[in-house]
Amino acid sequence: MRKVFTEELQFITDQLVELSRLSGAALRQATEALMDADLEKAESVISADQHIDAVRRDLDARAVDALARQQPVATDLRMLVTAMRMSADLERMGDLARHVAKVVRLRYPQRVLGESLTPTFARMAEVAQDLVTEAGRIIRENDVEAVHQLTITDDEMDDLHREVFRTLLSPDWDSGVEAAIDATLLSRYYERFGDHAVSVAHRIVYLVTGEWGDDHLDIDERLDVTEVRRPAHLG
Amino acid sequence: MRKVFTEELQFITDQLVELSRLSGAALRQATEALMDADLEKAESVISADQHIDAVRRDLDARAVDALARQQPVATDLRMLVTAMRMSADLERMGDLARHVAKVVRLRYPQRVLGESLTPTFARMAEVAQDLVTEAGRIIRENDVEAVHQLTITDDEMDDLHREVFRTLLSPDWDSGVEAAIDATLLSRYYERFGDHAVSVAHRIVYLVTGEWGDDHLDIDERLDVTEVRRPAHLG
Numbered sequence: 001m002r003k004v005f006t007e008e009l010q011f012i013t014d015q016l017v018e019l020s021r022l023s024g025a026a027l028r029q030a031t032e033a034l035m036d037a038d039l040e041k042a043e044s045v046i047s048a049d050q051h052i053d054a055v056r057r058d059l060d061a062r063a064v065d066a067l068a069r070q071q072p073v074a075t076d077l078r079m080l081v082t083a084m085r086m087s088a089d090l091e092r093m094g095d096l097a098r099h100v101a102k103v104v105r106l107r108y109p110q111r112v113l114g115e116s117l118t119p120t121f122a123r124m125a126e127v128a129q130d131l132v133t134e135a136g137r138i139i140r141e142n143d144v145e146a147v148h149q150l151t152i153t154d155d156e157m158d159d160l161h162r163e164v165f166r167t168l169l170s171p172d173w174d175s176g177v178e179a180a181i182d183a184t185l186l187s188r189y190y191e192r193f194g195d196h197a198v199s200v201a202h203r204i205v206y207l208v209t210g211e212w213g214d215d216h217l218d219i220d221e222r223l224d225v226t227e228v229r230r231p232a233h234l235g
Numbered sequence: 236m237r238k239v240f241t242e243e244l245q246f247i248t249d250q251l252v253e254l255s256r257l258s259g260a261a262l263r264q265a266t267e268a269l270m271d272a273d274l275e276k277a278e279s280v281i282s283a284d285q286h287i288d289a290v291r292r293d294l295d296a297r298a299v300d301a302l303a304r305q306q307p308v309a310t311d312l313r314m315l316v317t318a319m320r321m322s323a324d325l326e327r328m329g330d331l332a333r334h335v336a337k338v339v340r341l342r343y344p345q346r347v348l349g350e351s352l353t354p355t356f357a358r359m360a361e362v363a364q365d366l367v368t369e370a371g372r373i374i375r376e377n378d379v380e381a382v383h384q385l386t387i388t389d390d391e392m393d394d395l396h397r398e399v400f401r402t403l404l405s406p407d408w409d410s411g412v413e414a415a416i417d418a419t420l421l422s423r424y425y426e427r428f429g430d431h432a433v434s435v436a437h438r439i440v441y442l443v444t445g446e447w448g449d450d451h452l453d454i455d456e457r458l459d460v461t462e463v464r465r466p467a468h469l470g
Binding site for chain 1: 299302306309313316319400403413415416419420423
């Protein structure tokens with residue numbers, strides 16, 4: 001009985017790692033579609049999101065089933081509750097990748113981004129990839145020590161988000177309101193993707209220690225977009 | 236023992252209703268601050284969000300505790316799992332109200348919205364209030380029948396979101412890029428507030444029936460912002 005349960009917990013962990021891989025792959029593809037105005041790739045991200053949703057649904061059903069059958073306590077209980085929370089974050093990251101792809105589809109055959117914003121978004125995508133890859137590794141290895149470094153990596157995402165607003169509000173911006181709306185939403189999608197990766201990692205702290213860290217309050221949104229924009233506004 | 240557990244479940248339900256009341260009050264206040272450029276009111280929403288976070292944290296801790304002590308199955312188990320999901324939605328709705336308040340603070344003493352957008356946002360706020368009030372009632376009364384109507388009410392929110400983009404992209408828009416960025420983000424906050432209210436209501440369906448409805452896939456985002464924007468773009 002215990003052996004079956006241990007196997008079930010391992011399966012759930014594996015599926016969380018798989019979800020992080022899938023949402024990372026979705027954002028990588030969506031970014032490629034964004035950079036190349038590649039409609040086919042965008043469509044592929046949009047349809048693949050159903051698979052992410054299905055994996056999440058299956059994972060949650062198994063977690064509820066394990067709660068019902070195994071009546072776990074302590075660490076096992078925390079594991080199952082945490083798994084359901086992490087699956088929600090990871091599935092949402094897939095949604096955000098899909099949102100990026102949908103902006104690409106909306107503007108096709110035009111490119112969404114002009115030259116002034118392309119390098120910033122290219123770097124946002126790299127940081128997002130680092131964050132989700134590291135979050136997956138932290139899940140797999142229960143590596144609580146690495147969580148702090150992840151939040152530092154996410155600080156660069158916030159800097160890049162700020163950089164987008166600086167570009168949009170600079171006197172050189174001549175691409176108009178529609179392009180500014182696209183960039184505002186895209187920037188928010190990448191930044192939120194990073195937030196959820198950080199959130200996943202923080203949940204590992206709860207899983208391992210049973211305590212939320214000091215920054216538990218900030219898990220769902222580490223930095224408000226308005227705070228990001230203040231320097232742009234003042235400068 | 237059973238009596239204690241029933242009381243605990245009732246307490247958790249009451250706290251969910253309380254969270255819906257708090258997030259609704261936060262958005263109402265944030266909207267008043269938005270309409271009147273009222274810094275004091277905005278600050279009050281921003282600091283009150285900590286209380287919402289605390290209620291949510293307490294609720295989740297009680298739910299985990301009840302899982303550990305009572306080892307519930309069937310409906311009781313679903314109730315506790317669902318409560319944790321609903322608390323995440325409701326807490327996020329409080330965050331979104333806080334985001335609105337932060338935009339007000341960022342632009343103070345200026346008003347964020349010009350005349351052309353004010354009526355649309357006033358109506359968005361009313362719809363949001365209807366949605367969260369109704370979601371609270373659905374939680375209290377387990378009123379599965381009312382969930383469908385709620386999604387219809389939310390359709391108006393999506394129409395209003397579309398209306399914002401139409402205004403921003405019309406030839407009459409003369410308030411510039413920064414005001415367009417503000418309106419884009421604000422509109423997204425109200426629209427997401429509505430999505431989460433619908434999500435809360437849908438979770439009641441799962442709680443009562445044990446099944447996700449047909450539209451379970453759309454719970455987390457009923458309408459992508461890109462789809463909302465398509466007509467504005469084409470027309």
